Amino acid sequence: MDEKKFxxxxxxxxxxxxLLQDGDHVFVGVGQPNLACNLARRTHAPRLxxxxxxGVVGAQPARLPLxxxxxxxxxxxxxxxxxxxxxxxxxxxGNVDVGFLSGAQIxxxxxxxxxxxxxxxQPKVRLPGSGGSMEIAAWADRxxxxxxxxxxxxxxxxxxxxxxxxLSGKLERERSGxxxxxxxxxxxxxxxxxxDASGELILTALHPGVEASQAIENTGWNLKVAGELRITQxxxxxxxxxxxxxxxxxxxxxxSE
Amino acid sequence: xxxxxxxxEAIQDYVHDGDCVYxxxxxxxxxxxxxxxxxxxxxxxxxxxxxxxxxxYDQMVAAGCAQKLIFSYLGNPGVGSLRVIRAEIEAGRLxxxxxxxxxxxxxxxxxxxGLPFMPMNPxxxxxxxxxxxxYRRVKDPYSEGEVVVVPALHPEVAIIHVQRADEEGNAHIWxxxxxxxxxxxxxxHVILTTEEIVEHAIISSDxxxxxxxxxxxxxxxQVPFCSHPSYTQGYYDRDNAFYLEWDRITASPExxxxxxxxxxxxxxxxxxxxxxxxxETHRRLKVMPRLSATVDYGEY
Numbered sequence: 176m177d178e179k180k181f182x183x184x185x186x187x188x189x190x191x192x193x194l195l196q197d198g199d200h201v202f203v204g205v206g207q208p209n210l211a212c213n214l215a216r217r218t219h220a221p222r223l224x225x226x227x228x229x230g231v232v233g234a235q236p237a238r239l240p241l242x243x244x245x246x247x248x249x250x251x252x253x254x255x256x257x258x259x260x261x262x263x264x265x266x267x268x269g270n271v272d273v274g275f276l277s278g279a280q281i282x283x284x285x286x287x288x289x290x291x292x293x294x295x296x297q298p299k300v301r302l303p304g305s306g307g308s309m310e311i312a313a314w315a316d317r318x319x320x321x322x323x324x325x326x327x328x329x330x331x332x333x334x335x336x337x338x339x340x341x342l343s344g345k346l347e348r349e350r351s352g353x354x355x356x357x358x359x360x361x362x363x364x365x366x367x368x369x370x371d372a373s374g375e376l377i378l379t380a381l382h383p384g385v386e387a388s389q390a391i392e393n394t395g396w397n398l399k400v401a402g403e404l405r406i407t408q409x410x411x412x413x414x415x416x417x418x419x420x421x422x423x424x425x426x427x428x429x430x431s432e
Numbered sequence: 433x434x435x436x437x438x439x440x441e442a443i444q445d446y447v448h449d450g451d452c453v454y455x456x457x458x459x460x461x462x463x464x465x466x467x468x469x470x471x472x473x474x475x476x477x478x479x480x481x482x483x484x485x486x487x488x489y490d491q492m493v494a495a496g497c498a499q500k501l502i503f504s505y506l507g508n509p510g511v512g513s514l515r516v517i518r519a520e521i522e523a524g525r526l527x528x529x530x531x532x533x534x535x536x537x538x539x540x541x542x543x544x545x546g547l548p549f550m551p552m553n554p555x556x557x558x559x560x561x562x563x564x565x566x567y568r569r570v571k572d573p574y575s576e577g578e579v580v581v582v583p584a585l586h587p588e589v590a591i592i593h594v595q596r597a598d599e600e601g602n603a604h605i606w607x608x609x610x611x612x613x614x615x616x617x618x619x620x621h622v623i624l625t626t627e628e629i630v631e632h633a634i635i636s637s638d639x640x641x642x643x644x645x646x647x648x649x650x651x652x653x654q655v656p657f658c659s660h661p662s663y664t665q666g667y668y669d670r671d672n673a674f675y676l677e678w679d680r681i682t683a684s685p686e687x688x689x690x691x692x693x694x695x696x697x698x699x700x701x702x703x704x705x706x707x708x709x710x711x712e713t714h715r716r717l718k719v720m721p722r723l724s725a726t727v728d729y730g731e732y
Contacts, residue, residue, distance in 0.1 A: 205509070243510070245670060267534075298521070303507035303513065
């Protein structure tokens, strides 16, 4: 039997959606995380609440938002507040369960760089910077990271620590006193990385048809493989149908990497 | 007392070379028309502060208005990078002062509430704190812990776009309210641009919606379609196609300058710009109404 092929975006969005629980309050970005949240709401997590850094709580987007401040996030939402309120009353106070993040570089302890490649004062590439991610990484209970599995994206150490994963290990994060538990999973187009007891990201699952060696070759540190390596369930017809027909009919985010 | 004036007069009176300017609005209500008027008037050496510089500051930097940016997210939202600003920073020609969204907004919150600084819980990330000396750590006087603090920001002028205001500058805003109120209260002067001028009775019919009171407003300018290609909730949609198009335009400095010539220097004001945009754009950005339920304040 031929194995059905899925695009990297489909694999990442479907597997990210499955990490979300019904009732989660999720601080969500645009693009793939937005699709993952909407997919979860239409399948196993109908009571999931989407929170946007623009100050929107309980968004019910009727169309795919291009920007994080799209008007479709407001119409029909439960509440709209100021940015100061969303970052204090919701995030700093501990009312956010899940934060989705990505970045140009993610290191072996889940620290993220979204600021510069090269040195800060003379950057080779100037990236957008923190936005909300510095605080989301620190204060949401659980962090999920979505990123395509490429060696340059998963270096041994990041050039700039925009947002905290486990720093140099779980102990250091615990000592820092930040309230969130840090990265719980990195969803890539090859599989899942999850922290071991020390906070180091190890390969815990592969998507169907992927070999562990592919993940190892595309990681910048010596990637450890979990004793019980899981195989993720392939995206179902229902999941794919919701993604392609309802959520992103033009394929804006489903086509991209 | 009426504070009505033209946008040209307001920029002449309240935006000067070297000023720190905060053109407010998180994705929503970005006062593009004011940015274009500042470009037309040839302001130089401005310190441009905004959480998200967005296309408005990319355009002002391209026109040579700025010496420095204060910001927290330097992207073309949903599209990619702000190419002009990115190139200027990579070439070392534009000064930067960088924050996270929360610390940027906290600077405004301190400024708006008359405090010298604002405390925040530490985030453990550390590297922004290292490169920006405005981040400090102070001991929590009530525990053994520390808090991170950032100083108050007091822009010389904040530019705030709203759906409707009366002639004194009492203004209703709905939709994403971002950092509008904090920026207005933090600034020394406030230029208010508004889609509509309404009777005071409209404002006072719904006082909970008055985010900006006239007492802090210096100038009131009626500027319909002020925020295009950003949007005004309930009035017109965000022009996502233009945000994508800007990425293509700014691929070359010549195209960028040609765009400024045509759409900023080549038009006399926002009404002219909007007319020049044409009917296809007007139709494309039209929104259908979706009214809220009315509330009863009661007669007392």
